[in-house]
Every structure is written in C-alpha cells, then in structure tokens.
Amino acid sequence: MKMNQEIIARQKRAMAEKGLDGLISISPENVAYTTGIVVPSQSLMRWRHAISVLTSDGRLAMVVIDMEESTVRAHGGVEDLRVYREFTEDPMDKLCEALTDLRLERSELGIETEYIPEKDFATLQRKLPHAVFVAADAIFQELRQVKSGEELGILRALSKITDKAICDVLKHARAGMSEMDLAGLLVGGIFAAGAENFKLMIIASGERSQFPNVGPSQRAIKKGDIIRMEIFGVKSGYHAGVCRTAVVGSPTPEQEKIWANLIECKYLVMDLIKPGASCREVYQKFLKKFSELGFEPISFVGHGIGLFLHEEPYLGRYAGKTLEEGMVLAIEPLVFIPGRMGLQNKDMIAVTKSGCELLSDYTPTDRLIRVG
Numbered sequence: 467m468k469m470n471q472e473i474i475a476r477q478k479r480a481m482a483e484k485g486l487d488g489l490i491s492i493s494p495e496n497v498a499y500t501t502g503i504v505v506p507s508q509s510l511m512r513w514r515h516a517i518s519v520l521t522s523d524g525r526l527a528m529v530v531i532d533m534e535e536s537t538v539r540a541h542g543g544v545e546d547l548r549v550y551r552e553f554t555e556d557p558m559d560k561l562c563e564a565l566t567d568l569r570l571e572r573s574e575l576g577i578e579t580e581y582i583p584e585k586d587f588a589t590l591q592r593k594l595p596h597a598v599f600v601a602a603d604a605i606f607q608e609l610r611q612v613k614s615g616e617e618l619g620i621l622r623a624l625s626k627i628t629d630k631a632i633c634d635v636l637k638h639a640r641a642g643m644s645e646m647d648l649a650g651l652l653v654g655g656i657f658a659a660g661a662e663n664f665k666l667m668i669i670a671s672g673e674r675s676q677f678p679n680v681g682p683s684q685r686a687i688k689k690g691d692i693i694r695m696e697i698f699g700v701k702s703g704y705h706a707g708v709c710r711t712a713v714v715g716s717p718t719p720e721q722e723k724i725w726a727n728l729i730e731c732k733y734l735v736m737d738l739i740k741p742g743a744s745c746r747e748v749y750q751k752f753l754k755k756f757s758e759l760g761f762e763p764i765s766f767v768g769h770g771i772g773l774f775l776h777e778e779p780y781l782g783r784y785a786g787k788t789l790e791e792g793m794v795l796a797i798e799p800l801v802f803i804p805g806r807m808g809l810q811n812k813d814m815i816a817v818t819k820s821g822c823e824l825l826s827d828y829t830p831t832d833r834l835i836r837v838g
Contacts, residue, residue, distance in 0.1 A: 467702040469502040469543040472614040474524060480605050481522040487573035488565070489602055491518045493581040495773040496606045498703040501526070503541045505534050512583075515557040518544075519564055527564040529557055558589040565594060576602025611770055611778055612792040617704065618816060621772070621794050624661065624706040625814035625825035628699035631656040632710045633829040639837040641689045641714055645669045645682035648695070656699055663700035665775065668709070670694045675711075675808040689715045692807045693837065703773050707796045708826045709812030712835035724801055724809055725834040727759050731799040732811055732831075735767060735781070739795070739815060739822040745785035752781070752799070761801050768797035771814070793817040794825070809834075 477489055477500065491500045494509040497516050505516040516538075517529040527546035530538050535549045546567075548560040565571055571594050579587065579601040590599065613621065635651045648669050656664050669682035675694040687693065696709035713721060734755055738748045752767045766782030771794055779787040781795065795817070800810035814825040829835070 467498075467502040467616065467620065468541075469500075469526070470614055470616050472616070473499060473609075474520065474526075476609050476614075477520055478522060478524060480609060481520075481576070484576065484600075484605065485574060486522065486576045486600070486602075488519055488521045488568070488570050488575045489605070490561075490575055490577040491520075491606070492516075492578045495610075495703070496578060497528075499606065499610060499773055501528060501544060502702075503528075503538055503543070504703040505530060506537060507531075507534060514552070515586075517557065517561055519561070519568065519570075521568055521570065525568060527568060529560045529564060531557070556589065558586050558593070562590065562593045565597065570597065572596040574598045574600060576600055576605055578603050578606065607778055610772055611787075612790050613772060613794055613816075614792075617772065618792065618794070620702055620704050621706055621814065622816070622825050624699050624701045624704060625708065626828050627659040627661050627701070628656065628697060628706045628708045628814075629710075629826040629828035631659045631661070631699065632695050632697065632708055634659075636693070636695065636710065636712050636835055636837050639687065639693060639712065639714070641687055641691075641838070643687050644684050645671055645674075645687070646684055648687075648693075649682035652695070652697060656697060659699075661699040661701055665698040665700060665705065666696070666707075668694065668696040670808065673806060676802050676804060676806060677808070678802060687714055690718075692721070692809060694808055694810055696810070696812060698775055705771055705773070705775050706814050706826070707771060707775065707812055708814065709798060709800075709810045710829055710831065710835060711809045711811060712837045714837055716836065717834045721807075721809070721834060724759060727756065728799040728801065728809060728811055729832055731755050731767070732797065732813065735797050735799070736815065736822055736824065739789060739797075739817055740820065741789055741791045741817060743789045745779050745781050745787050745789065746783065748789075749781045749783055749785060753783075756799065759801065761803065764800065767799060768795045768815070770794065771796045789817050791817055791819050
C-alpha cells in the first residue's frame with residue numbers, strides 16, 4: 467500500500483489537537499500505518515529498527531537498516547530516507563540527525579514509549595536534551611480504530627480471500643487425513659487466493675479442538691470429529707481473521723444445539739453493531755443469549771482488527787468504548803468444552819453508517835459444515 471493521505475491528514479489533526487510538532491512511529495504496525503511500507507524483517511528482529519517521523523506540517527522522514535534499504539526505495543513515497551549500517555551504526559543517531567534537520571530538536575514530539583527499548587529512549591533524551599518526548603501510543607491506537615476507505619478496501623478483499631481459503635480446504639477434508647495434510651492445503655490455498663502472508667494458523671480436530679490457539683499436528687481425522695480451522699490472512703500488513711468449524715460426517719444433537727446458539731449469537735451481535743452502540747452493552751446482550759448453553763464464556767465476543775491481530779475496540783465485559791462508522795471487528799462466538807471439543811465461528815465485520823457489513827461472506831455458516 468502506498469502512503470495513505472487520509473491517514474496522514476488524520477495524524478496531522480491529532481498533532482494539532484495535542485500540541486505536538488511531530489509523531490515518531492517505531493513499531494512495525496505504526497511505521498506501516500504512516501508510510502504504507504511493511505519492512506519485512508522489522509517484526510522478526512526487534513533491533514532492526516525502522517522509524518518514521520511525520521511533522522505537523524506533513525513532512526516525512528524515515529530511518530531504516532541497510533539490509534532493507536532496497537525494499538523501501540523500491541516501494542517509493544519516502545524522499546527523506548536515512549540508512550544505518552547494521553552492527554556498526556546506531557539508528558538513534560540517524561533519528562537524531564533527521565529530527566535536527568527537520569528543526570524538531572527543541573520541539574514536543576510524540577513517540578511510542580511502549581515499544582522503543584529503554585536504552586534507545588535514553589539515547590534520544592541524552593542527544594536531544596531540549597526536545598520533549600511524550601507517549602503517543604494512545605494516539606495511534608485511537609486513530610487506527612477507524613479505517614480509511616483504502617484500508618476498508620484491503621480488509622474487505624482480504625476477508626473474502628481468507629474465508630475462501632478455509633472453505634476450499636474443508637471441501638477436501640476426509641477421515642484419515644492428518645491435521646498437517648489440511649495445513650499444507652491451507653497454506654497453498656491462502657496464497658493462491660491472493661494473500662501475501664498469514665499468521666496464527668489453527669487446525670485442531672477431535673479433542674484437540676478444545677485448545678484455543680494450537681497449530682496442526684499429525685493427528686489423523688476420524689469420523690465424528692469436530693475440525694476447528696482458523697487463519698489470519700495478511701496483505702499490505704493488514705490482517706483478516708476467519709474461523710470455521712466442521713464435523714466429519716453428521717453432527718450430534720449436542721453439536722447442533724451448540725452451533726445453533728453460536729449462530730444466533732452471531733446474528734444478534736451483528737444486529738447490535740452500529741455507530742453509537744456501546745461495546746460493553748453489545749457484549750452483555752450477547753452474554754444473555756450465550757448463557758442459555760450453560761458454558762463459561764470468554765471475556766469478549768469481538769475485537770478490532772487491522773495492522774495487528776487484536777486492536778481496540780473490544781466487545782467485552784471491560785470495554786468502555788462506543789462503535790463508530792469505519793471500524794472493523796472480528797466477532798467470534800465460541801465454546802470450549804474441557805476434555806471434549808471446541809466450536810467457533812469468527813467473521814470479519816465493518817461498521818457502516820446505519821449498521822454493519824459482513825466482510826467474510828464466502829462460506830455459509832448457518833449450519834455446522836459437514837465434511838467427508
């Protein structure tokens with residue numbers, strides 16, 4: 467994704483409201499949010515800093531490691547690029563140079579204090595003693611909750627890609643296949659469908675379906691098994707999380723009862739999602755319906771999603787926010803029965819002007835999916 471001018475304008479407005487002269491992004495998510503560039507190794511090796519500086523008047527500078535210079539230059543959009551050599555140069559020196567050249571060495575600057583390592587922050591404060599650094603983590607968190615039109619377009623397409631990849635794999639699921647067999651199909655399928663990457667692949671069958679976040683194993687699928695399959699497709703740094711549940715053969719009456727409740731919960735939550743709705747009240751109304759099953763619920767039924775797997779706002783018991791048009795949520799009614807099985811349906815939802823839009827609409831989920 468190229469640098470998004472709507473996002474830049476939002477950051478400039480936020481700086482004006484907070485009295486800041488610049489915003490420094492240092493986490494992979496917020497660097498991508500500001501510049502539109504995903505620096506491949508930044509999230510894998512934390513010492514490989516990629517940093518962006520946006521001034522209150524819209525100027526942009528970026529600091530990047532030499533290993534990633536060619537990738538960033540090929541992407542384009544950043545004219546003021548400062549490159550440091552791995553192991554021999556300190557990225558904080560390059561950041562201080564950029565801030566000085568931008569005439570921000572005596573300014574009030576927002577920075578991600580929750581991400582930057584303590585020693586690097588100390589270096590900044592020592593080298594720029596007249597600058598005032600304030601925590602900007604909440605600013606980025608707030609801004610990223612409401613998606614731009616371009617972000618919505620990415621997430622809408624990616625939701626369908628992710629949903630289709632899971633649906634296509636489940637069509638091939640048969641007793642005797644292993645979870646690893648399904649994983650191989652899913653990896654190939656999600657790339658073939660158009661994703662650039664993926665995260666947190668969950669394939670859990672039989673009694674393993676009770677475990678929330680386990681990857682695939684060599685376990686052979688048997689007739690009567692529940693198969694719970696979840697994956698986060700990734701494109702341009704954005705994530706779409708979808709989970710589907712299937713049964714090998716015919717479901718038991720208990721499984722059908724549980725699934726019917728979960729789908730009723732899905733539609734209840736969707737009916738409640740609209741601008742101005744209280745996140746806590748949505749959760750409380752979901753809880754009333756879910757409690758009919760008699761199982762212990764998790765502390766949320768949905769969460770924001772975008773450049774990170776879980777973002778604000780949460781639809782949960784501790785939530786204090788209200789929904790706004792442009793927010794994107796993953797809603798996931800689920801049941802984990804200790805020692806037996808787990809059932810879950812996870813969908814991507816966009817908050818619209820008058821309600822919501824189901825983004826992951828490829829797979830029919832009103833009935834528990836049956837596979838061979």
